[in-house]
Amino acid sequence: MLDPRFVRENQQVVETALKNRGQERDLSGFVALESEKRALQTSLDGLRHERNTVSQQIGKLKKEKKDTTDIQRKMREVGDRIKDLEQTIAEKDEALKALLMEIPNVPHASVPIGADENDNQVCRTVGEPPSFDFEPKNHWDVGEALGILDFERAAKITGARFPLYMGDGARLERALIWFMLELHTTRHGYKEVLPPFMVNSASMTATGQLPKFEEDLFKISGWDYWLVPTAEVPVTNIHAGEIIDEDALPIYYAAYTPCFRSEAGSYGKDTRGLIRQHQFNKVELVKFVAPETSYDELEKLLENAETVLKELGLHYRVVTLCTGDLGFSSAKTYDIEVWMPGQQKYREISSCSNFEDFQARRGNIRARQKGKKGTRLVHTLNGSGLAVGRTLAAILENFQQADGSVAVPEVLRPYMQGKEAITP
């Protein structure tokens, strides 16, 4: 959520931001409503002031055994006017809030302006694509041939877009989770967190999934609970409503969770394989930082995620998302795209974003500097470190061998009972 005062004072800036995101919109209605509301608020405050002072006088008069029925009658009228005004203001407030909740974050100045993913900027390419002396297969073909992925049975158990890992497939998935968590907690300074996999509506609203993107989520019937679409939601909400000592910043969390997404509107896209599932595993990195450090922290976060790919020996590139492709809550996002030889394509495997104070304002996450008065909103960031299912897919495609086996990256072998390859 943007600061209503910022929107009021920088209407042009916000409108330009919306335009760059491909959502042209006139905000003068909002600004007018906002000033109307403030005017009403001022007169309400005046009435309340009158009531407060007169009520105190009544108390004193009563102590002196004086008659107060006339003043009380008058105050009852004032009370009615207060109630009316409160009602009106509450309505306007709600309308304002509803508008504000639907306005996305303002992109950072360094974000390239563009319409869609075709305007994203590749900022670096790391490593080389592997060469094969045979035709590399898709990961689902590799996995099904090895008996480690079974989409047919997953569909029987649940439905389309669910994974079923068997044997070394399940072990490799678990090894990746283990490896990523170890890397981030021991080398990158993150604290490990294992949060709830369901969250309430308040949490979903704080991080920006609600109210606008309800159709992307799975809801628990009969409860105000939702399945998490990413660990970003429970982990960012760890500090919702809190005031953090600035000395404690930056706070780094690493969390494994499964992620549940309805993938509404993606019919016919990536229908096969592990790329687009209703349920997938992810290790997420979340940061709470002082505002002036957040862009440095974004670069570090990105590096932390890249390290996973480097250690695994996977070829990838880093892309800066343009304004048109930027997520709702994000001010700046880097995507990491891993090379998938079976598909001859780069596929997103991580997304690292700086939300600035957008989520912190929705979730009321503040910090206090020692000895200083007041508080300020922290900046929040998060990034996948990495999407585990897609990483497993990348391993199957990049390290497949002519005989159908898949080489196990060296760093994973300790978690794979020393196995050098997965064989049929």
Place this chain on the structure above:
RNA sequence: GGAGAGAUGGCCGAGCCGGUCGAAGGCGCUCGCCUGCUAAGCGAGUAGGGGGUGAAAACUCCCUCGAGGGUUCGAAUCCCUCUCUCUCCGCCA
């Protein structure tokens, strides 16, 4: 699931026979004094959010004592609903 207790400022904790209580006291923190250094001691200050005036410092008003309603001229204090926490019983991995 049944019975009971509770939720107050950064933390602990009074208040809860309605009125000068946004709130005693303590801890913590900040500034000053004191002091070979440190500790202790002494004094002052110290919740958050919003509005108005002001260049600013500041001043001033309103709201907030788990959340939401209600009673009242007036609610941390009384009533109702909800959420969460704790204790006992039952059940359960």
